[in-house]
Amino acid sequence: MDNLLASLALGAGTALALSNVLYCFLGVMAGTFIGVLPGIGPLAAISMLLPITFYLEPAAAIIMLAGVYYGAEYGGSITSILLNLPGTTSSAVTCLDGYPLSQQGRASMALFMTAMASFLGSTVGILAMILFSPLLARFALDFGPWEYFSVMLLGLICAAVIASGSAIKGLMMVALGLLLGTVGTDVNSGTLRYTFGMYELFDGIDLIVLAMGLFGIAEVFFVLRHPADPKAGVARVSLREMLPHRSEMRRSPAPVLRGSILGSLVGALPGTGQTVAAYLSYALEKLVSRRPEKFGSGAIEGIMAPESANNAAAQTAFIPTLVLGIPGSATMALILGALMIHGISPGSALMNENSELFWGLIMSFWVGNVLLLVLNVPLIRIWVAMLGIRREILHVAIVCFICVGVYTVNHSPLDILFVLAFGIVGYAFKLAGFQPAPLLVGFILGPMMEEQLRRAMLLSGGDLGRFIERPISATVLAIALALTLLLMGRQLVALRSRKTNG
Amino acid sequence: MKFKHWIVASTMSLVVGGLTASAAHAQHYPQRPVTIVVPFAPGGSTDALARIVAEGLSNELGQRVVVANRPGAGGNIGMTAVANARPDGYTLVLVSSSLVINPSLYGSVSYDPVESFAPISYVASAPSIWVANAGIGVESAQEMLERMASGEMPYYGSPGIGTAQHLAGELLAHYADISLEHVPYNGAGPAVAGMVAGDVPSGFSSLPGVQSQIDDGLLTPLAITTLQRSEQLPEVPTFDEIGLEGYEVDHLQGLLAPSDTPEEIVGIIHDALVEFMNSAETSSRIAGLGFVPVVSTPREFAEQIAEQVEKWSEIIGAAGISVQ
The missing domain is CATH 3.40.190.10 (Periplasmic binding protein-like II)
Structure with missing residues (x-):
């Protein structure tokens, strides 16, 4: 315990050095804006900042880059709520209840509460890092292809829960997502699928392109075709408007707590990440809620849970990177690269020989999150004022931002055409009452599931028994089975009551 | 930022490109920002290396050198783009072994690893x-x-x-x-x-x-996998030493321009590269990424490329690996 306190004090010394606070501020501010801009993610931003870090102290460099990384999670939810346009893919799920809240004229409340959820989620994530880093690293190593497959399967079953309205339509969207996910080079065999000989499709459809089209562009079409009631959605920004109703206040803490814990666990697994964390926590809340029918029409739980989960995951994602030297994503690989260019290697070397840097970084997460909260709450006024811009101008600007953002991902003009195509498809879905969220879940989980299943089968020589011999995998599969039975039971009850009523 | 520069660079290359592309203007090179295409997404070691190279070349050439990622199809998209770019020294590509592996791996690619490029220098061996x-x-x-x-x-x-x-x-x-x-x-x-x-x-x-x-x-x-032991892990033997004589896999990293780029311009870039690669600071940064900094003349590099294309075509053919 004394040891831990000494480490924290050591870290605080580094994190609170004036220059480091400054770099932290630069990082989180850049992160917020990059999160707000659709398409442009932390990956692009951090790679641009990399050369600057050559001239910085290693601690300052890594504190700044990390700030961009978790700062983007704050920014990502802002356009999700205001415009149904996810700034980062992990905040796509926040659209589901955030945008309806905004349409009800409660955008400033939603923004305020997600900022709080983000802060609390990060806090839990940081605490998890301080107390359980070695333990969580061990936990991550217990995850082989069998466990990943089981978790993905559970996630897919949860996808059926996420859709509001018709379960059949939700399942159809999941299936479509799975199909779209097969486009590209198969990881296990190198076979090209549905690429039609186009180089641009060899790596599959980009998640950002799909999400921007289905959510952002589709929404622009929808708003243009269906001018809203001028009285609706008028934004008022005063302190009062920012505060939730008492009942909403009461329903917020539990989702934040569950979301943060789930996010911390999922984030520590290399290769799942914030997006999966956000979706799982949304599904979990809807499952345990006593009023699941409210989800999708502005339920506070529907924004609190995913935003706390993705922020917690953004913090614990540093655990496999720093403790094991295993980056969970390209962005983490870049941050690790920045360390290595300075001659610092991760693992126990970082925690022992460079403990000042390790603990300094963790303590800087606190500093960064406090700065983010202080930065974000006053900005709410400005963001909400955006809704007052005349529709014609605002929507032209949105389309421009989407095109620029999507183009920067791969520098591929074809991606812009894809966004347009997905936008048209998304508009058609919207008219027909199909929701894009389950499609995204299928699209994200499908390829990972297939890859893990085939790796599992390869390594066990085709033996399915390994799935139930391994304890974590068996537990997750049991939960998945129980969930399936529960959902089927609910459907039966619903059908029967409809019959008796009819 | 990057996007803006990339737009500026590409617009400029349309407007000014035609005027400056002749060898007679080589002594004035470079007059506008130079783009190094990385045929991979950010986050990989080749991308990080490119950013070190861009930073160094900027300082040596006195002109902004920017990195543009053109990922996709195992590097084929970016390499094809540069193979077809204007050969004026304003568009370069930093390649990895994909240059020499992909033609055999993919069966057919829309560039020729030997004919489509003017090699500048080996940058690092991995x-x-x-x-x-x-x-x-x-x-x-x-x-x-x-x-x-x-x-x-x-x-x-x-x-x-x-x-x-x-x-x-x-x-x-x-x-x-x-x-x-x-x-x-x-x-x-x-x-x-x-x-x-x-x-x-x-x-x-x-x-x-x-x-x-x-x-x-x-x-x-x-x-x-290389013929020399690594400085970072000097106690680990090479495959060659443990009895698999001649076994060698070197993950090459090199800088290329489109073929027909004037020799003078290739020379200017090569000299600038050699100059900053010689500094201890650059070496340690590159070594931090796990690379061994290497420079070579354009001719040596061209020979190495041709050799490696040959070698991988044999191995890939024998092992029956393919992406298609």
Whole structure:
């Protein structure tokens, strides 16, 4: 315990050095804006900042880059709520209840509460890092292809829960997502699928392109075709408007707590990440809620849970990177690269020989999150004022931002055409009452599931028994089975009551 | 930022390009920002290397050098784009072994690794390393080979189909004359995670990808794929030394311009590159990424490219690997 306190004090010394606070501020501010801009993610931003870090102290460099990384999670939810346009893919799920809240004229409340959820989620994530880093690293190593497959399967079953309205339509969207996910080079065999000989499709459809089209562009079409009631959605920004109703206040803490814990666990697994964390926590809340029918029409739980989960995951994602030297994503690989260019290697070397840097970084997460909260709450006024811009101008600007953002991902003009195509498809879905969220879940989980299943089968020589011999995998599969039975039971009850009523 | 510069650079190249593309203007090169295309997404080691090179060239040439990522199709999209770019020295490409591997791997690519480019210089060489999970109790490469040959643990992991590490494994099977089971992962991080967790008993990785895990005793180093031992891990033997004579996989990193770029301009870039590569600071940054900094003349580099294309075509053909 004394040891831990000494480490924290050591870290605080580094994190609170004036220059480091400054770099932290630069990082989180850049992160917020990059999160707000659709398409442009932390990956692009951090790679641009990399050369600057050559001239910085290693601690300052890594504190700044990390700030961009978790700062983007704050920014990502802002356009999700205001415009149904996810700034980062992990905040796509926040659209589901955030945008309806905004349409009800409660955008400033939603923004305020997600900022709080983000802060609390990060806090839990940081605490998890301080107390359980070695333990969580061990936990991550217990995850082989069998466990990943089981978790993905559970996630897919949860996808059926996420859709509001018709379960059949939700399942159809999941299936479509799975199909779209097969486009590209198969990881296990190198076979090209549905690429039609186009180089641009060899790596599959980009998640950002799909999400921007289905959510952002589709929404622009929808708003243009269906001018809203001028009285609706008028934004008022005063302190009062920012505060939730008492009942909403009461329903917020539990989702934040569950979301943060789930996010911390999922984030520590290399290769799942914030997006999966956000979706799982949304599904979990809807499952345990006593009023699941409210989800999708502005339920506070529907924004609190995913935003706390993705922020917690953004913090614990540093655990496999720093403790094991295993980056969970390209962005983490870049941050690790920045360390290595300075001659610092991760693992126990970082925690022992460079403990000042390790603990300094963790303590800087606190500093960064406090700065983010202080930065974000006053900005709410400005963001909400955006809704007052005349529709014609605002929507032209949105389309421009989407095109620029999507183009920067791969520098591929074809991606812009894809966004347009997905936008048209998304508009058609919207008219027909199909929701894009389950499609995204299928699209994200499908390829990972297939890859893990085939790796599992390869390594066990085709033996399915390994799935139930391994304890974590068996537990997750049991939960998945129980969930399936529960959902089927609910459907039966619903059908029967409809019959008796009819 | 990057986008803005890229737009500026590409617009400029449309407007001014035609005027400046002649050799007579070489003494004025460069008059506007130079773009180095990286045919991969940010986050990889080639991307990080390109950013070091861009930074160094900027200082030497007195002109902004920007990195533009054109990822996709294992590097084919970016390399094709540069093969077809205006040969005026304002569009360069930093390639990895994909340049020499892809033509055989993909069956057909829309560039010719030898004819489409004007090589400038080798930039770095990157050894790969064969490592085993520490928990399986294998101490040396020979021991591991015996256990693999007996069919007890024939699996090895790599970051993916057609990567230099995958080919290093296939080359091992070829040289040791045993049959191995390749377990491809989706990237370097997941592959190393699989090795550390023990899902695959052994695997190939870039050196920096497993350095800390070796230091922490999670992975046992078995052999290095280049002909020289690595400075970072001097106690680890090369494959050549353990009896697989001539075994070599070098993950090349090099800078190229489109073919027909005036020789004078290639010379200016080459000299600038050599100049900053000679500084100790650059060397240590590049070494931090696990690379060995190397420079060569354009002619030497061209010869090496031709040799490696030949070599990989044989190995890939023999192992029957393909992406199509």
